[in-house]
Amino acid sequence: MNPRAVGWLRVAVHPAGLLPLALLLFDAATGGLSVNPIQDVTLRTGKAALVLLMLSLACTPLKIVFGWKWAVGLRKPLGLYAFLYVCLHLLIFVVADYGLDAALIWQAVVEKRYVVAGFAAFLLLLPLALTSTRGAQRRLGRWWRRLHRLVYLAAGLAVLHYLWLAKVPREPLIFGVILAALLVLRLPALQRLVAGRLAGSAQRFRPGSEGGVAGRGSGPPAGPARASGAQRQPDPEGEAADHAEYPEHRPGTIDHRRSAQGTGEQ
Amino acid sequence: MHKIPSSEITPEHLFLSRRQLMGSAGALSVAALLAACGVRTPGAPATDTVPADARTDELGDPLNSFEEITTYNNYYEFTTDKQGVARLATGFQTSPWEVQVGGLVGNPRTFALEDLLAFEQEERIYRLRCVEAWSMVIPWVGFPLRRLLDVVEPRAGAQYVRFETVFRPEEMPGQRDRYYPWPYVEGLRLDEAMHDLTLLATGLYGRELTPQNGAPVRLVVPWKYGFKSIKSIVKIDLVDTMPTSLWMALAPNEYGFYANVNPAVAHPRWSQATERRIGERGRRETLMFNGYADEVASLYAGMDLRVNY
Structure with a gap:
């Protein structure tokens, strides 16, 4: 948004x-x-x-x-x-x-x-x-x-x-x-599942890409929660994957990808 | 970790003014709401108003107004919203109307509404105590159920009376909700049904019963919680086994057959010790058998009212 x-x-x-x-x-x-x-x-x-x-x-x-x-x-x-x-x-x-x-x-x-x-x-x-x-x-x-x-x-x-x-x-x-x-929906296991699904479908959506898998473990660490603690980082793995995948990615652009996967506007 | 764009960070002065807004809204609303609770609602004038009536019940408490009685109703066949019943019940067909009286009787009969109105009608000022812990004083018009039962001649085996409300989902939107095992059913022990206080009501405040109050004919059992006083009756049967009421079927551990008003026996989940008289602030103590103990306590002599709730 x-x-x-x-x-x-x-x-x-x-x-x-x-x-x-x-x-x-x-x-x-x-x-x-x-x-x-x-x-x-x-x-x-x-x-x-x-x-x-x-x-x-x-x-x-x-x-x-x-x-x-x-x-x-x-x-x-x-x-x-x-x-x-x-x-x-x-x-x-x-x-x-x-x-x-x-x-x-x-x-x-x-x-x-x-x-x-x-x-x-x-x-x-x-x-x-x-x-x-x-x-x-x-x-x-x-x-x-x-x-x-x-x-x-x-x-x-x-x-x-x-x-x-x-x-x-x-x-x-x-x-x-x-x-x-x-x-x-807050359970860590479920969060990983959701993150995995999103990453997986992103991979399918862009054939030839290494997708989320490439980012796993090698992306920037999720880091400590911000001092405010207001913005939780519930799925560090998924987040990290997102950023590794899209080095140019800014938060404001995330919706386009998600809606392209058919999960954004339900 | 990504940066939050500066556009998403609330400037400090805005942030503070919002806090102040929320704070002052809180303080103001407390005062206003507390004031609202104490005010007797003016209400829009009903289409047919009935002049104020200075009479009281036998305990000296004033009648509730016609408006109060006809705008605050529990009648789940229409809606569970007490304020919404009056509107939804407008135009409910109460004529022609028939009440079939049968079962273990010597003289089964179907009474048209005119036949019921042919019984000598009298006014009875009764307290109505809802299981939701509110109450009203209501001037009903009707006749003792006993007189109707005398006509049909209960047979020796008859021990209970079973009542049934009309089932007309096309007119009663609440009956389209399949959660409830419609039609509404209630029951009385025969001696309760024959008691002089037990009324078949056909009127209210000297006029015809309004649909939201159970027109054209309803039961009024003033020493029991209001839900026992079944509305818009179409069927009365004398039976030999204890009828299962709608509320007993829905929540057997919470609603017993007797449902006598009893401040000492709490509903399993809430106290019945106090009530709010509609039109009053605060609460008043609930009376044993809703203040009719002298008349009806003998019906339950030797019974454990905690068990037979």
Whole structure:
């Protein structure tokens, strides 16, 4: 994708992230909420949080599968907007629904396991949001990435939270399947498979070329993750092969090759 | 490792202003949402509004408005969206309508809606407590189910009553969803069905029942969770074995046959100790048998209500 489009996407993610909130406030102002507004607001902020969390977790797989490096830049704002809705969701529950009544809230925690799962997910996301700054990334170094793997657990708990509260399990299970797919796509073995497939088809596409195989092991090392840690290098072998193959290659041109292989625009 | 083109790096001032934007959006929205939760929704005026009614139930709690009762409905045959039922149910054909009453009875009969309306109708102000932990106070119009059962003469072997909702997927989009084992089925023990509180409702707020509330005829069992009060009934059978309701079939470990409102027995996954009365802020304690313990507790004497949930 060209840098201009990437720039627009990075701007567009903000109105997109605020859209559920805007719709909610619009409905609240115009009488569009139901006669049980607390439940409406609770459900809608919860759903927005879950969807944004899934979108945030989809960025890395998009890069792995389609080579869309730009997607990684959306991961952080999507994650932070998810956390915004998590906070709203929790506040509505504690303040509007349970009126800050400690005894009532404690009873809910004891008797409703979905409350425990949801609160645990919040507690796991809290340090991630707090360390989302570049400064924190620098300070934490390699620990930053390890810490931020907690998002997988938090997302699992969020889906469990939804499953445990829903009267009908269908929709939570759909979220569960999506989450499982997004996590499986991160497995190193799968990444190698994808990288191998892409390299293999590139070879077929350009007969006579030594293809990815030539680059294997001889290309420039993937190198340490950038100080920010934001751009993971999940498939050093594949990346290295890419660059060895195309010494002139710049990141902005990668899409043309991938779409030529029929994997880019699906 | 390749370089990030400078065009992809967010300039620091933009980056900061975005952070501030996100922060202030958060603070503002908290305030606005909390305010929204406390406000009684004005709502668009319904096409046929009913004037406010100052009456209360026997506990002194005010009636919910006609608008509240007709815009917030659980009726999965139309949609699982409580606000969406009213629109989808508009134009639902409730006439002609027939209710077949049979099974273990001496005098099986098919009642047309007119026959049902010929029973002496009375108003009953009942609390409705949904299993989702919200409740309303509703002025139903109808007649005790017992009177209809007396007409068909239950035979000696009859121990339960099985109810069935109409199946009309062409009119009820939710019924096209094959996830649910339609049609909706509910059941009562015969003594529950014969209890004076058990109502066949044909009206609401002194007028015809609205489709979203189960027109033209529905059951109202005020001491049980709302899902027991089956809507748009077309079939009533007296049977000798406990009927399996739709919810029992879907989730047998979560929905029992009895489904009596009971703050001491939690749903397997959530507490039933408190509820929100529609129109109120916050929560109130749920009452045993939804406040009808004096009338119905004797039906369950000696039964373990934790087992028979």
